[in-house]
Amino acid sequence: MLDSLLSLAIWTPIVAGVLILATGGDSNRDGQRTLALIGALLGFLVTLPLWSGFDAKSAAMQFEEIAPWLPAFNVRYHLGVDGISMPFILLNSFTTLLVVIAGWEVIQDKVGQYMAAFLIQSGLINGVFASLDGVLFYVFFEAMLIPLYLIIGMWGGPNRVYAAIKFFLYTLLGSLMMLVAMVYLFFQSGGSFEILVWHKTALTMTAQLLLFGAFFFAFAVKVPMWPVHTWLPDAHVEAPTGGSVVLAAITLKVGAYGFLRFTLPIVPDAAHELTWLIVTLSLIAVVYIGLVALVQADMKKLIAYSSIAHMGFVTLGFFLFNPLGVEGGLVQMISHGFISAAMFLCVGVMYDRVHSRQIADYGGVVNTMPRFAAFFMLFAMANSGLPATSGFVGEFMVVLGAVKVNFWWAALAATTLIFGAAYTLWMVKRVVFGPVANTHVAEMKDINSREFTVLLLLAVCVLGMGLYPAPVTDVMHTSVNHLLQHVAHSKLAY
Amino acid sequence: MTFSMPDLAPALPEIFVLGMACAVLLLDVITRNMRMTYVLTLLTLAGAAFFTAFTAQPEMRLTFGGQFVDDAMGDLLKLMAYFATFAVAVYSRTYLEERGLLRGEYLVLMLLALLGMMVMISANHFLVLYVGLELLSLSLYAMVAFNRESPVAVEAAMKYFILGALASGLLLYGMSLLYGLTGTLELPRLAEAVHAGVKDQMILAFGLVFLVAGLGFKLGAAPFHMWVPDIYQGAPAAVTLFIGSAPKLAAFAFTMRLLVDGLAPATGDWQGMLAVMAVMSLAIGNLAAIMQTNIKRMLAYSTISHMGFLLLGVLSGTFAGYTAALYYAITYVLMSLGGFGLVVYLSQNGVEAEHLDDYKGLNTTHPWLAALMAILMFSMAGLPPFVGFYAKLSILQALVGAGWLWLAVVAVFFSLIGAFYYLRVVKLLYFDAPKAEMPVYTSTPDAQALLSANGVAVLALGILPQPLFTVCITAMQATLQ
Numbered sequence: 001m002l003d004s005l006l007s008l009a010i011w012t013p014i015v016a017g018v019l020i021l022a023t024g025g026d027s028n029r030d031g032q033r034t035l036a037l038i039g040a041l042l043g044f045l046v047t048l049p050l051w052s053g054f055d056a057k058s059a060a061m062q063f064e065e066i067a068p069w070l071p072a073f074n075v076r077y078h079l080g081v082d083g084i085s086m087p088f089i090l091l092n093s094f095t096t097l098l099v100v101i102a103g104w105e106v107i108q109d110k111v112g113q114y115m116a117a118f119l120i121q122s123g124l125i126n127g128v129f130a131s132l133d134g135v136l137f138y139v140f141f142e143a144m145l146i147p148l149y150l151i152i153g154m155w156g157g158p159n160r161v162y163a164a165i166k167f168f169l170y171t172l173l174g175s176l177m178m179l180v181a182m183v184y185l186f187f188q189s190g191g192s193f194e195i196l197v198w199h200k201t202a203l204t205m206t207a208q209l210l211l212f213g214a215f216f217f218a219f220a221v222k223v224p225m226w227p228v229h230t231w232l233p234d235a236h237v238e239a240p241t242g243g244s245v246v247l248a249a250i251t252l253k254v255g256a257y258g259f260l261r262f263t264l265p266i267v268p269d270a271a272h273e274l275t276w277l278i279v280t281l282s283l284i285a286v287v288y289i290g291l292v293a294l295v296q297a298d299m300k301k302l303i304a305y306s307s308i309a310h311m312g313f314v315t316l317g318f319f320l321f322n323p324l325g326v327e328g329g330l331v332q333m334i335s336h337g338f339i340s341a342a343m344f345l346c347v348g349v350m351y352d353r354v355h356s357r358q359i360a361d362y363g364g365v366v367n368t369m370p371r372f373a374a375f376f377m378l379f380a381m382a383n384s385g386l387p388a389t390s391g392f393v394g395e396f397m398v399v400l401g402a403v404k405v406n407f408w409w410a411a412l413a414a415t416t417l418i419f420g421a422a423y424t425l426w427m428v429k430r431v432v433f434g435p436v437a438n439t440h441v442a443e444m445k446d447i448n449s450r451e452f453t454v455l456l457l458l459a460v461c462v463l464g465m466g467l468y469p470a471p472v473t474d475v476m477h478t479s480v481n482h483l484l485q486h487v488a489h490s491k492l493a494y
Numbered sequence: 495m496t497f498s499m500p501d502l503a504p505a506l507p508e509i510f511v512l513g514m515a516c517a518v519l520l521l522d523v524i525t526r527n528m529r530m531t532y533v534l535t536l537l538t539l540a541g542a543a544f545f546t547a548f549t550a551q552p553e554m555r556l557t558f559g560g561q562f563v564d565d566a567m568g569d570l571l572k573l574m575a576y577f578a579t580f581a582v583a584v585y586s587r588t589y590l591e592e593r594g595l596l597r598g599e600y601l602v603l604m605l606l607a608l609l610g611m612m613v614m615i616s617a618n619h620f621l622v623l624y625v626g627l628e629l630l631s632l633s634l635y636a637m638v639a640f641n642r643e644s645p646v647a648v649e650a651a652m653k654y655f656i657l658g659a660l661a662s663g664l665l666l667y668g669m670s671l672l673y674g675l676t677g678t679l680e681l682p683r684l685a686e687a688v689h690a691g692v693k694d695q696m697i698l699a700f701g702l703v704f705l706v707a708g709l710g711f712k713l714g715a716a717p718f719h720m721w722v723p724d725i726y727q728g729a730p731a732a733v734t735l736f737i738g739s740a741p742k743l744a745a746f747a748f749t750m751r752l753l754v755d756g757l758a759p760a761t762g763d764w765q766g767m768l769a770v771m772a773v774m775s776l777a778i779g780n781l782a783a784i785m786q787t788n789i790k791r792m793l794a795y796s797t798i799s800h801m802g803f804l805l806l807g808v809l810s811g812t813f814a815g816y817t818a819a820l821y822y823a824i825t826y827v828l829m830s831l832g833g834f835g836l837v838v839y840l841s842q843n844g845v846e847a848e849h850l851d852d853y854k855g856l857n858t859t860h861p862w863l864a865a866l867m868a869i870l871m872f873s874m875a876g877l878p879p880f881v882g883f884y885a886k887l888s889i890l891q892a893l894v895g896a897g898w899l900w901l902a903v904v905a906v907f908f909s910l911i912g913a914f915y916y917l918r919v920v921k922l923l924y925f926d927a928p929k930a931e932m933p934v935y936t937s938t939p940d941a942q943a944l945l946s947a948n949g950v951a952v953l954a955l956g957i958l959p960q961p962l963f964t965v966c967i968t969a970m971q972a973t974l975q
Contacts, residue, residue, distance in 0.1 A: 068960075072963040139879050161925050164925070
């Protein structure tokens with residue numbers, strides 16, 4: 001049982017999803033919802049032993065599973081996690097649980113397919129984080145596009161078709177480049193698709209730069225980094241609330257994770273060589289996208305841009321090549337997972353009542369929904385990086401890490417604390433405070449117990465991580481140091 | 495001159511199919527019992543599969559004075575061709591019945607076309623190859639024109655016939671040039687002669703150009719693809735289903751026999767031509783498919799791009815490449831059977847489900863059929879975890895392994911473009927609301943069961959891709975030893 005924890009984490013939700021599909025159409029909505037809840041809960045429970053049984057002192061891969069899968073190409077079903085990937089499996093399974101609860105009443109059309117899509121997607125994403133074989137990684141990496149494509153396209157807003165296709169093609173472009181890179185690495189490493197073997201494969205500078213380009217394409221689109229971010233605001237705006245939550249909380253993290261698992265250790269010399277590029281793009285994301293967020297009239301779009309800015313922090317942290325930076329980036333990823341999920345859920349709560357995402361359509365929500373307003377305020381504070389929330393920890397670590405490398409980088413990065421506060425709090429001010437703006441707002445009912453539970457869970461995570469982040473950083477510490485030692489050594493071949 | 499009886503055992507399946515085709519024809523004339531002839535056709539296919547599997551031997555066997563070869567690759571392709579023909583018969587039964595096309599002659603033509611494919615697959619001699627090809631082509635011309643009341647179908651048949659005849663002429667011309675150069679029509683001897691060195695490289699190159707052009711026609715690869723969209727669109731959907739599936743296996747065998755068995759020493763010469771054809775097919779197929787509103791036409795262009803991919807495997811010139819191309823051919827036929835099979839299945843009760851709009855909102859009315867279609871579309875787009883992904887992966891791997899990195903990048907680029915029109919079909923199925931007057935589909939249990947198995951196989955082979963690869967590798971090893 002303990003030997004196949006990762007397989008369980010991957011397959012439990014997928015099997016649950018397929019079972020839900022097998023129950024048929026909309027005649028059995030409640031059964032499907034219950035089944036989805038059971039599946040998501042089970043899926044979350046099987047990931048808990050990953051945390052409790054994890055040996056934080058070891059940088060080696062843990063909970064490994066190896067089985068031949070496609071011997072013709074030497075592809076293996078090789079799973080394993082280290083301190084970098086393990087937290088994301090938990091985060092993903094947790095988010096799926098929230099999404100299932102959040103979509104309980106909101107989704108009335110094709111409930112079974114909705115729930116199944118999220119559960120299958122959850123299993124596939126766990127597969128992405130657990131794969132140690134290149135092809136296996138690629139299979140999960142690309143397969144997860146399919147459920148999300150359907151989620152955006154089937155339950156999204158008016159312009160959903162455009163957004164779904166744009167999202168799909170954009171990300172596919174990146175991943176196809178990566179596929180060629182992987183096949184190339186297969187031959188360079190003497191016939192292996194093992195990611196850990198690739199870490200040790202010596203490569204020439206030209207090869208490293210080309211591979212860097214291919215991986216950069218794949219992951220930068222997913223993160224997304226400026227200037228390949230344009231699919232994200234469209235996708236977010238059109239996606240249903242659950243889709244936005246998963247997109248922001250998890251799929252963006254896959255891109256950043258790729259940098260740590262592929263780019264840095266496989267092509268370290270190219271990574272050092274091109275640090276300027278990543279840092280520049282990250283800082284542009286932080287500063288420029290922060291300004292763009294400021295002028296958004298659509299709440300979802302605003303949060304989408306804020307996500308891009310926050311992810312800029314993550315990539316900046318990774319390319320500082322010091323423990324504070326990388327760990328800060330990872331903490332930021334997890335924290336952003338909670339906060340962005342919460343923000344999108346909050347917008348979803350309002351959207352369900354008023355059916356508008358425009359800031360201008362709201363005002364004085366606190367008068368009609370005081371409990372909700374309190375939550376919204378808390379998450380907004382966290383989004384702007386208030387100390388004692390999780391948003392602060394990661395940003396602070398990255399800024400500290402950046403100061404060690406280059407003061408001006410740190411100075412520019414720190415502007416996010418200003419811009420972040422400006423666009424988030426200004427939005428909250430316009431939406432939540434002031435007199436009741438119109439009859440719609442006057443008719444809004446405060447959150448029910450289901451919404452309360454979801455938001456409370458997230459609030460606990462946000463505050464818990466903000467007050468005491470040590471459990472998270474402890475898990476990562478050894479793995480991050482190991483990675484940085486590896487990256488510090490050149491593996492150039494001549 | 496003494497006549498010695500050739501060993502008939504390697505050709506047993508062919509003899510059986512020929513005999514049964516005659517039996518079906520006679521039975522049809524005598525009894526006019528459609529049910530009986532239909533069942534007999536299916537039994538013929540099962541019997542042929544039995545003979546092929548039963549007589550399969552690991553080593554290659556030659557007969558008819560070395561003109562006919564029975565090897566592992568041939569057996570595999572034939573088995574797949576039986577399956578494809580079987581599926582075609584099951585999928586199209588209601589379609590044909592409804593339109594009054596299900597007649598004995600139709601089934602006989604189908605069996606004869608299959609026989610033509612089998613001969614092509616097993617040919618070891620230019621003339622045998624040609625005879626097989628003509629048997630296949632003539633049967634197909636007649637099948638396209640089978641609905642003689644439809645002007646579109648007759649026009650398509652005419653086009654097909656004229657262009658097909660032109661292609662056959664090109665092939666014959668190429669063959670005669672090579673014959674003049676080497677003095678032999680037998681493929682292994684041709685290889686020896688070319689290997690030993692020919693007097694005039696120019697004639698070899700000319701012969702090769704004609705052969706490759708003829709081959710391009712038969713495969714439907716650009717720039718010889720003009721007939722494909724028109725025929726696919728004009729022919730009755732059931733015939734399109736047939737043309738789009740099994741003959742591709744024969745065309746692949748044809749390519750392998752001609753270029754790899756017969757002209758291996760001239761690999762460097764034909765590699766360049768195939769590279770041009772492959773890139774053009776990928777470009778034209780994928781770009782033109784985007785603009786189509788007719789699903790048959792769209793799938794026709796998609797076929798062209800798939801043939802481009804298949805050629806990429808062949809032109810890599812390595813064992814890995816040939817295996818990848820074999821795998822690609824088999825999986826493509828599986829996907830194409832499912833795709834066209836659904837088009838045929840949904841064309842019922844007087845409706846021709848030809849326009850993309852006919853698929854709007856299928857998920858709302860028939861979720862399972864929509865899911866099958868989506869699986870096939872994603873698989874054709876080459877997305878994991880469907881079998882189409884491994885087909886593309888193996889081709890890419892062969893290309894990079896043979897040092898054609900740039901071709902791999904080109905192939906990937908066009909795959910991205912191709913993804914768009916497959917996604918558009920999924921969009922119609924899932925995102926759009928059904929049309930106001932949605933036709934009622936009567937479910938046919940046998941066709942639906944086989945279609946489901948077909949779709950699920952595309953997914954299952956994607957989750958567990960190894961078995962089919964093992965089969966392909968073993969077959970290719972036995973053939974190219």
